[in-house]
Amino acid sequence: MKLKNFLAASAVSSAIILSACANTPEAADSDVTTDNLVRGGEWIVEDIGGNGIIDSSRVSIIFMEDNRVGGSSSCNRYSGEYQLNGSTLTVGDNMASTRMACAPALMNQEESFLKLLMNVNQARFGDHGELLLSTPEGKTIRAFPSSPKP
Template sequence: MKNLFFPIALALLIGGCASPSAPLDTSKTYQVEWIGERPLIDRSHLTVTFDKDGRAHGHGGCNRWFASYQLEGQNLSFSHAGATRMACAPALMEQENRFFQALDAVQRWDLGEHGELRLWPQEGQPIKLFAGEARRTN
């Protein structure tokens, strides 16, 4: 039981700090961990950085990507993402395409119970991102 105390206390502390009314932090690079109902392929690396001027960019797992975004309170949307044109393994390309499709569908954002940034489509599961170093959650 003692071994569970620290992780549970930490989760509660982080969850308590993750107010959905806090503004979207545009000073961080976020690591994508989940796209909808699926986690990322092991060792793949997807990122999202929000610039203050309404531009977003990052790494899609294979290619660098960029898009503009509109942010009004909890509402968030992206323009269709542009990207470099490198080819990678088919599984990485499929994951990157799912990521770009998910970005196209984003309508709002919030913070989850573990401090993760969640980008929500109208229907379905969100893209889940963490600030800084990537973490795996189930």
């Protein structure tokens, strides 16, 4: 009986010690800052408002140090300005874009992405390091870093 109690106590102690050693993100790492947006390099969009993205299409977001944002919006390249204050992110409505024509489905995806991006008001990081950009209506753009900068 004493051996069972000893083993149970050892198992509980081990679990406590291992959970204390677990790698939990620090608050500073989970806060959205211009620095960690820029260090993220190119953010590859995997979901636009809960609708996913078209296979083999590319939607990306690149935050630059001078409060500029740009990337690929499916068919065209876009650029504009952004402001970040705490978790409040706004993207200027003075977005510029190239004017190439693509398949209608890609053009629709591009329109949805840019419309959502210009209505974003909150930025946060998810449990897996993904960037979540949300609108007041609850629509979200989800993106993962492509190649983080050192």
